[in-house]
Amino acid sequence: QFVLTQPPSVSEAPRQRVTISCSGSTSNIGNNGVNWYLQFPGKPPKLLIYYDNLLPSGVSDRFSGSRSGTSASLAISGLQSEDEAVYFCAAWDERLNGPVFGGGTKLIVL
């Protein structure tokens, strides 16, 4: 029932590259920047990417983001076991006049 749609899980081997998709509509992703968060079990979310592809200070450049139309993607290169976490996308929604999140994607590093 989340406004933004993410796959429940993705998996890839270490040292490979994986992408996580986030699908929305014109009222959110179509007209507003997307941000990404990661969350480890029992921990609060942490900002990973903002405004589609900007990295906060301290975030590894193995993470990158993009947006096209009403969809966005998070890419993680050089996968490491410590990247195993849940990743959430979010964007402002003009119709709801508030931010909306995706349901989260669990990344499994094989």
Next chain:
Amino acid sequence: EMQLVESGGGLVQPGGSLRLSCAASGLTFSTYWMSWVRQAPGKGLEWVANIKEDGSEEYYVDSVKGRFTISRDNAKKSVYLEMSSVRAEDTGVYYCARERTTSGWYLDYWGQGTLVTVSS
């Protein structure tokens, strides 16, 4: 170092009330919008409410309108969430977070969260 510390969570009966607090340190609190975001057990994130820097504007997700009230005290560097007429579906971890709107909208700092359990 910036820190957000939530408190006030606990067990509350359906229909009851609870007040959550979030104390900030290490930032110029009065210059930022603040948000509350919740997460039901094992579920995703849901934005609940936010409040403008000076407290003059506040917004809510539809599911809590009329039941929850967000407020802030800039002198105490704190933001609050007054919850009333709570329901089982309000159960979850409640996080306060700092909002940024300089490049799009995003939440750049989050507290550790406080657990609210609504049950009889």
